[in-house]
Amino acid sequence: METKVVLNPEDLRPTSRFLRPAHYASNGSNGMVQMLGNEGSQATRQPEIAAEDLRAMYDWMVRVRAFDTRMVNLQRQGRIAFFVPSTGEEAAQIGTAWALRPEDWVFPAYREQGVALFRGYPLDALICQMMGNAQDYMKGRQMPDHFGTPRIRFMAASSPVGTQIPHAVGGAWSARLRREASVSVVYFGDGATSTGDFHAGMTFAAVQQLPVVFFCKNNGWAISLPYAKQCRAEHLSDKAIGYGMPGVRVDGNDVLAVQAVASEAIEWARSGNGPVFVELITQRMGPHSTADDPTRYRPNELLEPWKQKDPLHRFRSYLEGRGLWTEADETRAWAEADARINAAIERVEPVGPPPLESIVEDVYAEVPWHLREQLDELKREG
Amino acid sequence: METKVVLNPEDLRPTSRFLRPAHYASNGSNGMVQMLGNEGSQATRQPEIAAEDLRAMYDWMVRVRAFDTRMVNLQRQGRIAFFVPSTGEEAAQIGTAWALRPEDWVFPAYREQGVALFRGYPLDALICQMMGNAQDYMKGRQMPDHFGTPRIRFMAASSPVGTQIPHAVGGAWSARLRREASVSVVYFGDGATSTGDFHAGMTFAAVQQLPVVFFCKNNGWAISLPYAKQCRAEHLSDKAIGYGMPGVRVDGNDVLAVQAVASEAIEWARSGNGPVFVELITQRMGPHSTADDPTRYRPNELLEPWKQKDPLHRFRSYLEGRGLWTEADETRAWAEADARINAAIERVEPVGPPPLESIVEDVYAEVPWHLREQLDELKREG
Amino acid sequence: MPVLTFHQAINAALREEMRRDERIMVMGEDVGHVGGVFRVTEGLQQEFGEERVVDTPLNEIGIVGAAIGMAMTGIRPCIEIQFSDFIYPAFDQIVNELAKVRYRSGGQFSAPVVVRTPYGGGVRGGHYHSQSPEAYFVHTAGLTTVIPSNPADAKGLLKSAMRSEDPVIFMEPKRLYRSMREEVPEGEHLVPLGKARIAREGSDATLLCYGAMVPICLEAASRAAESGTELEVIDLRTLWPVDIESILASVRKTGRVVVVHEAPRACGYGAELVAQIAERVIEYLQAPVVRVTGLDTPFPYTLESHYVPDAQRVLTGVQRVLKY
Amino acid sequence: MPVLTFHQAINAALREEMRRDERIMVMGEDVGHVGGVFRVTEGLQQEFGEERVVDTPLNEIGIVGAAIGMAMTGIRPCIEIQFSDFIYPAFDQIVNELAKVRYRSGGQFSAPVVVRTPYGGGVRGGHYHSQSPEAYFVHTAGLTTVIPSNPADAKGLLKSAMRSEDPVIFMEPKRLYRSMREEVPEGEHLVPLGKARIAREGSDATLLCYGAMVPICLEAASRAAESGTELEVIDLRTLWPVDIESILASVRKTGRVVVVHEAPRACGYGAELVAQIAERVIEYLQAPVVRVTGLDTPFPYTLESHYVPDAQRVLTGVQRVLKY
Ligand SMILES: Cc1ncc(C[n+]2csc(CCOP(=O)(O)OP(=O)(O)O)c2C)c(N)n1
Ligand SMILES: Cc1ncc(C[n+]2csc(CCOP(=O)(O)OP(=O)(O)O)c2C)c(N)n1
Ligand SMILES: [Mg+2]
C-alpha cells in the first residue's frame, strides 16, 4: 500500500510556521493538509497519538455514524419529527473534538452531534432532545439537533445560520477577561461564511487577537446551493487573509490531519497568538435534513468520489495497515454502538412531554405577572 | 524636481493585468498605485488627459474645497445645523467622478459632496439640502449631507453606515438585467468595511460578477476609531481576495492615480469582467462632522505628513511644473468658486421650510387614510 | 377554474406576473434550481432562466439590499426570505432603507420590492421556523403588510403586491401551503391591497383575523353556529394600512370583538386593532375586545399546540365577549 | 447630593457598578478613548483600562453577538449602540439570540447583557438620529425594556439593569443628556425594574409616559393646573414587563387617560397600553384612551417639531378625554 504524508513534520510542532499569518496570508491557494492518503492508503509518519487512542478515535467515529443512521431511521418511523444528519462529517467532528480540552468552549451549529457525544453529552439526554420530551435539557423547546449544555461547555444551538460565530468570539473574550486558559471553538458551514455574523466574528476576533478557532466545515452545500454560487474565492480559507488571520485548509475526511491541524490551531490560540480559521473540506453525504431531497439538485456522480473518501473507511484502512484494527473489532464496535443507542431509545421513549407550566418558564429568570396570567388563561381555555 | 511614476504603463491599458484577480489575490500586500510624487513632485509619464481637462480637474478640486470650507463656516454661524466635511478627500472624489459616464450610477455615503457637484448636482439645490428647506429635492426630510437625485443618477444617501453597498450591487445587477451598459459605483469608508452590508455586497457582486466598483475611501478613521482597531489585515484591499475579486490600492491624494485606477476599474467592470475593489488611501483632515472634536483622539503630529500630501497642493505643483497653472489661475479659481457659492447661498437662504402637508407625503405613493387623519390632527393641535 | 393548493396559487401569481412584466425578477435562498424549500417557486427558473430567478448566497442583507438597489433603478424584485424567522438579519435594510427610500429622497426614488416570506406555526418548527413577526412591519412606516388566508386571495393579493409602487411585506401562512386547496381564478385575478373581506357574515360578535387564523376562526364560527351564535369573520388581508371601514362596520353591527393572531400579544397587531376600535367606536362596544393570541414567549416546540390559538381558544374568547 | 446631568448620572452608574463588579465590561463604537459620541462613558477607559472598556469595530452584530457570548460564559457586558437608529443590524442577534438564549436552552444558559442606546428626537437628527424603536423590543419576549426620564432614575435604573439576570434594553432620551440636571443620590441608589413612578398626582386625567415625554407631560400638567385641571403623570420607567398595577390604580382614579410617546403610533407601545386598559378596567373609563404620538412616517428633519409631541399636543389630547 502506498504511503504518503503531505504535512511537513515541521508543521506538527506547536507553534510551527504553518500557523504564521504571513505564511497563510501570502499564500491564499496553499495546499490542503493531509495525513491519510485517499482511499485508505497509509501515512508513513505516525501521528503522536497512542495506539489505544487511535482505536478509540475510530470507535467514536463508528458511534457517531451509528447514531446518525439510527436517528434518520427513527425519523422515518415518525418517532422523532426531524433530523439533521452528519454522515460524512465524522472525521471533522471527532478530529476537532479530540483536540479540545474540557475547559474549552464549543459553539456549535446544528450538525455537531458527534462533537457533543464525544465531549460527554449523555446519549439519553441527546435522544430526549430529539424527542423534545420532559427529560430534554432544553425542556422540549427546540427542534431536534438544537441542543447544548454547560455541563460540557457546549452551547445550546439555534437555527439562524452564523449567529453562533460572534458568540464564540465573545466566549473567547470572556475567557481572556476571566484569565481562564480556555479556547472557544465554533463550528459552521460553507454557507455561514456569507453571513454578516461571520464577518462580524472574524473582524472582532482578529482585531482583539482572541483565543478562538473557527472550524468551517465546507461540505460543499448550503441546502441546494453549491460552493461556486456561495463564494467566488477559490478557497474559503482565502477569507482569513482579509481579516489578517491565519487560514488553514485541511482534508476534513482525514481524521489524523484534522486532529493535527485542530490541535495546533487550538494550542496556537491558547498560547495567545490570536484566532485561526480552519477550513475542513468534506462533503455532506446525506440530505440537508430529513425534510430535504438532495437528488433534486446533487447529481449522484458527484457523490461517487466522496464515497471512496469516506472518513471511516480511510481511517479503518490505516488502522488495519498498522495492525490496530481487525474485522472482529469492527463487528464489536458497531454492535456496541447500536446496542447503546437502542438501550437509550428504549429508556427515554416512554418519557412524556414537558409540563404545560414549562411553556412560560425561562422567558425571564422569574415568571412575570403577564406570563402567569397567560398560563392561567391557557389552563382555563385548554 | 524629481519625477516618478509607480504605475507601469502596461497598467493603464483597459484590461491590463493589474486588474486580474490572480495578480491581486496572490499579492495581498502589493504596492499602492501612485502617479504624482509626494509633496508636489512630478510624474514623468503624462496622463492621457488633455491639458484643458487637467486644469478643469484642479478647478473642481478647488470648488469642492471652497464648498467645504464655506459650509463648515455656515454651520459655525448657525445657518445650517450640521455638516460633514470632506477636506483632504478632494482627489478621491474628483478622480473617481471624472472616470464615470453620465449613465453610471453613484451610491454615495455622506461625504461625497464633490462627486455630486461634479456630476451636476445644482449648487443651489445642494445648499437647500443643507438648509432642509422647501426647495431641497429631499423636501427637508434629512440631515445635511444626505442628498441625492436621479437627475444625475446619484442615490439619496442615508446615515446607516454601509447600507448603500448592497444597493450598488443591486444597481449593477439591474443594469445587467436591463441590458444597460452602465456601471454602479459605491463610496464608503474604512469603517464601513466592518459592516455586514459590506460583506453581503462584496459576496453578491463577486458571485454574480456584476459591473460594480467599490470605492473605499480609507481616511484612517471611523469617527475616533483608527484603522488598527477596525481591521487586522495590513490593507483593506486584502479583503478583496477572500471574495475572489481584484483589489487595488491607490494613493487617494493623487488625483491622476485615482483617475487612472478608477477609469480602468470602471471600464473593466463595464466590459463584463466583474467587480473591482479600490482602496483609496487618504486622510480625513477635518473632524468627522461639525459635531466632532478630533483633537480628543487624533494627535496633531499625525496630520503633519498629510498636510504635505494635500491633494490640491500636489496636483497644483504638478500643473505648475507643466506650465498649466499660474498664480493668477489660482486666484481666479478660488474667487470664482467662492463667488458662486456666495451667490447660491444668497439665493436660497430666504427659502422657507417645506409645508406642513409634506410631512405625510411620500411615505407611500399615495397618502393613506391614517396619515391624512394624522395630518388633520396635527393641524387641529398645532 | 383550476383547483390549486396555496403554494401553487402563489406560484401561478409569480409566473403570470413574470410573463406580463419583464422587469420582475425573483431571488432568494434555494428559490431557483430546486424551486424553494417549500417548492413555491418551482419551475420558475426553468421557464424564466437563471438571470431572472436566482439562487443567492446565504445572506439576507444582500437579498434585501440588492433588491432595493434594483428597485430604485427600474427592476421589480420579488424576493423570498426562506422563513420569516430569518428576516431579522435584513431588518436594518427593511426598516432604515426599504421603508424610507421614498420619504428620505423627497419622493425622487422608490423601492417597489415584494418580500415574500412564510410565517407561523403548525409545522413543528420550534422557535426558528414558526414565528409571526408582522407587528414589527406594521410598526414600520412606509411598508405595506399583507397576509393572505386562502389560495385565491394569495394569488390575487400577490399579483397586486407585485404591481404596487410601494414595498410590500407578503407573509405566507406556511401551514396552509399544502393543506388548503380550492378553486383559483385564472389570469387577471387581482385582489386589491387595503381591502378586508367578510369571510363569514354574522351579527353576534366579530372575529378579526388573517392568514392561518382565518380557517381557525371559520371553524370556530361553524361550531358557534351549531349552538345558535352567529359570528362574523373578517379576514383583514392587508394588515397595514388596514381597511378600517370594514372593521368599524362590523363592530357597529356586533358590538363584540375578538382579535385572533398567533404572534405574541404584547405590542402585537391585536393591540393596534383594540386601540383603533376603542378610539373610534367605543360607544358601540358591549364588551371589552378580547385578544386570543400566541403567548409572550418564544415559540415552543413540543408544546406548540398550546401556543397557537385553535378553535377552542377562539370560542373561549367569544364566550368572554358574549358573557360580559 | 451631587447635582448631575442625565449623562453624568449614567456615567456614575457605570463607574460604580464597574468598581463593584469585576465581571462588567463596556464596549461599543467610540465608547473608549473618547468616551462616546455623547461622552456618556467618558473617563471609564482611563479608570478601568482598555480591556474592560473597548472601542469596537463598526459592526453592531459583533457588539451584541460578542456580548451574548461573554454573558453566557460569566461576563456582564454593558454595551452601547451609538444611536438606537443603528440597532437594527443587530436585530437578529437581539430577537433570535439575546432574547431567547434562556428559553431555548431550558434555562441552562442566560445572557444578562445591558444594551444602552440613546433614542428619540429633539436634537435635529432627522430619520437616523431620532428614532424611538421601543415597541420592537416590547414585542420581543425575553427582553426587559427600560427608559428613564431623569438623572436620578437613570442612575438607579441602570444600576438595577446591570444587576439583572435578564437582558435589558436600556434606552436613553438623548435630548435630556445635557438639558436636565438634578440631585442624584450617591452610591447604592437602586430603582427597581418593573415599577412605575407617580411623577405628579392628580385626579382629573392620567398621562402615561416615559423618557423624554415625561418632562413634556409635566409641563402640560403644570399648564393644566393653571386652569384647575389636575393631571396625574405616571412615568412608566420599565416598559415591559410593565407595572400594570400602577397604571390600573390611576385609571380607576381618573377614568380618563392620555398615552404619550414620540414613536410612531401604529402598533406602538401606546397601543398595548390602550389594550391593557381596555381589557382590565374598561368599566372605569369615562372616555376612550387618547394616543398622542409621533406620526406614522419616518422621522422628519425640518418639520421635527411637528412630529414630536409637545405640551400643546398633550393638552389637546387631554381636552379630548375631558370633553368626551
Ligand atoms: C439566517 C438564516 N438564513 C437561512 C436559513 C435557512 N437555512 C438553514 S441551513 C441553511 C444552509 C446552511 O449551509 P451551511 O452553512 O453550509 O451549513 P450545512 O447545513 O451545510 O452544514 C439555510 C439556508 C437559516 N437557518 N438562517
Ligand atoms: C450602522 C451604523 N453604526 C454606527 C453609525 C454611527 N457612525 C456614523 S459615521 C461612523 C464612522 C464611519 O466611518 P467610515 O466608514 O470610515 O467613514 P468616514 O466617516 O470616515 O467617511 C459611525 C460609527 C452609523 N451611522 N451607522
Ligand atoms: Mg454546507
Ligand SMILES: [Mg+2]
Ligand atoms: Mg473613515
